Amino acid sequence: MTHAQPAPAPDPAPTVAAVVVLAAGQGTRMRSATPKVLHTLGGRSLVGHVLAAAEPLAAGTTVVVVGSGRDQVEEHLAQIAPSALPVVQEEQLGSGHAAAVALAAVPDLEGSVLVVNGDSPLLTSRTLAALVAAHDAAGSVFTVLTAEVDDPTGLGRIVRDGSGAPRAIVEERDATVEQRAIREVNAGVYVANAGTLRRVLSGLATDNAQGEQYLTDALAPLVAGGAPTAAVRADDPDDVLGCNDRVELAARRRTLNDRVLDALMRSGVTVVDPLTTWVDVTATVGRDAVLEPGTHLRGVTVVGDGAHVGPDTTLADTHVGDLATVLRTHAVGARIGPDASVGPFAYLRPGTDLGMGAKVGTFVETKNAQVGEGSKIPHLSYVGDATIGRGTNIGAATVFVNYDGVAKHHTTIGDHARTGADNMFVAPVTVGDGAYTAAGSVITSDVPPGAMAVARAPQRNVAGWVRRRRSGTPAADAAAAAESRSEAPREDPSGPSRADHDS
Numbered sequence: 001m002t003h004a005q006p007a008p009a010p011d012p013a014p015t016v017a018a019v020v021v022l023a024a025g026q027g028t029r030m031r032s033a034t035p036k037v038l039h040t041l042g043g044r045s046l047v048g049h050v051l052a053a054a055e056p057l058a059a060g061t062t063v064v065v066v067g068s069g070r071d072q073v074e075e076h077l078a079q080i081a082p083s084a085l086p087v088v089q090e091e092q093l094g095s096g097h098a099a100a101v102a103l104a105a106v107p108d109l110e111g112s113v114l115v116v117n118g119d120s121p122l123l124t125s126r127t128l129a130a131l132v133a134a135h136d137a138a139g140s141v142f143t144v145l146t147a148e149v150d151d152p153t154g155l156g157r158i159v160r161d162g163s164g165a166p167r168a169i170v171e172e173r174d175a176t177v178e179q180r181a182i183r184e185v186n187a188g189v190y191v192a193n194a195g196t197l198r199r200v201l202s203g204l205a206t207d208n209a210q211g212e213q214y215l216t217d218a219l220a221p222l223v224a225g226g227a228p229t230a231a232v233r234a235d236d237p238d239d240v241l242g243c244n245d246r247v248e249l250a251a252r253r254r255t256l257n258d259r260v261l262d263a264l265m266r267s268g269v270t271v272v273d274p275l276t277t278w279v280d281v282t283a284t285v286g287r288d289a290v291l292e293p294g295t296h297l298r299g300v301t302v303v304g305d306g307a308h309v310g311p312d313t314t315l316a317d318t319h320v321g322d323l324a325t326v327l328r329t330h331a332v333g334a335r336i337g338p339d340a341s342v343g344p345f346a347y348l349r350p351g352t353d354l355g356m357g358a359k360v361g362t363f364v365e366t367k368n369a370q371v372g373e374g375s376k377i378p379h380l381s382y383v384g385d386a387t388i389g390r391g392t393n394i395g396a397a398t399v400f401v402n403y404d405g406v407a408k409h410h411t412t413i414g415d416h417a418r419t420g421a422d423n424m425f426v427a428p429v430t431v432g433d434g435a436y437t438a439a440g441s442v443i444t445s446d447v448p449p450g451a452m453a454v455a456r457a458p459q460r461n462v463a464g465w466v467r468r469r470r471s472g473t474p475a476a477d478a479a480a481a482a483e484s485r486s487e488a489p490r491e492d493p494s495g496p497s498r499a500d501h502d503s
């Protein structure tokens with residue numbers, strides 16, 4: 001079983017005393033009612049990706065600066081990172097101001113602090129660990145992560161001196177034509193000594209194009225004062241890419257998905273069409289599994305070794321056992337046992353639990369349904385609130401009638417039962433082991449083990465009805481022809497049929 005996420009940082013992993021995530025900005029360019037950092041890709045929010053990347057740094061304190069849409073962001077943090085401390089930046093006066101607000105909330109903090117923009121979802125733990133290791137090795141008080149990119153538009157430029165040492169970070173709007181030609185950019189990720197950062201942030205000016213306190217302006221005064229600083233390039237420039245609008249969001253989502261699928265393929269998963277296969281970072285896929293085109297694996301989905309998923313299948317928080325087959329299916333919160341077979345066109349809802357070798361076939365919906373080993377629901381059925389034993393076959397077009405308009409009730413079917421086509425099981429009801437039910441039955445009372453239940457009106461044939469009531473129709477003609485072909489048309493000897501005249 002291989003996790004879709006990139007490999008963790010090498011041991012021994014470098015650590016920091018605190019992580020500060022800047023997530024108060026409005027994200028105007030998203031043009032959204034949802035705060036920017038809550039937009040999602042690959043199964044996590046933007047801020048969720050940043051927190052996950054920083055997690056292995058084992059910071060004792062994690063502060064998230066919130067502001068725009070803070071109620072929503074705080075609620076989200078309570079779910080995904082309950083130990084993180086949300087700190088409110090009342091007015092969005094710039095990234096430098098945001099970092100200062102964060103540090104003010106943890107006045108006793110000493111040691112290294114990682115400050116990171118909340119909108120960089122492609123950051124990896126490995127890159128962060130390398131940054132912290134380089135910061136430690138250089139004895140730096142302020143280290144900035146950088147990347148060499150093809151198109152630096154909109155990003156802060158890294159200005160280095162003749163010896164290659166970093167001197168300043170210049171925002172594009174404030175940059176000279178010469179500086180704009182620089183392709184090494186600021187990732188928005190910094191490691192700093194907490195005390196040093198506190199001091200330098202308190203002196204930040206706002207004499208820039210946006211009138212804000214830029215965190216990026218922390219570097220130049222430290223350099224001027226002779227403090228040891230560093231700028232460390234990320235190995236993979238994609239790591240540092242931010243996300244300011246929905247076009248960038250789509251691009252980051254594609255890059256993240258490519259990374260996930262590459263890791264899966266290198267670990268022995270066949271991905272038939274990477275362009276149409278989307279796998280969340282929280283999903284895992286086993287060796288020799290095959291993901292057909294149009295497969296989406298969401299949330300905590302696990303696909304076992306040798307399983308075959310798709311085409312056109314979405315699995316959310318679903319567990320697929322080894323060697324199972326899931327074809328053109330939508331499943332949420334389901335467990336599919338090893339060797340089981342699902343679809344085409346099945347809908348598995350939460351609480352579905354299919355045993356080993358079980359089968360859920362075409363146009364079948366299941367919900368809160370335990371289906372035993374080797375049992376089959378092959379066609380056109382609804383199975384809700386049910387327990388089905390092992391080796392049982394449910395006839396086509398069966399409905400488990402679980403809802404009486406007020407409450408839901410349970411149906412239990414035993415082992416090796418054979419229920420007829422077009423049955424209704426009106427819950428609560430139990431069908432015993434080895435019992436049979438007749439096709440078309442509406443089962444309202446329990447069926448003892450081994451019994452055959454017949455719960456339908458006996459058939460009555462009204463002879464000659466079509467000739468009498470539908471004369472002149474093709475049906476009447478066909479019936480007459482059939483009668484004339486039979487040796488003794490005793491049903492109605494009163495006169496010759498039209499077929500007799502014709503012959």
Ligand code: UD1
Nearest residue numbers: 022023024025092093094095098118155156186188214242
């Ligand atoms: C920032 C950097 C830029 C860098 C780029 C990388 C600054 C001044 N510029 O630019 O050098 O190349 O990131 O993606 O930092 N925030 C707050 N409070 C505020 C303002 C911002 O919390 O008052 C947060 C935002 O939510 C965001 C981060 O700080 O997560 C950066 O702000 P953003 O406006 O996205 O800066 P960029 O223009 O992308």
Ligand code: CA
Nearest residue numbers: 119242243244
């Ligand atoms: Ca940004």
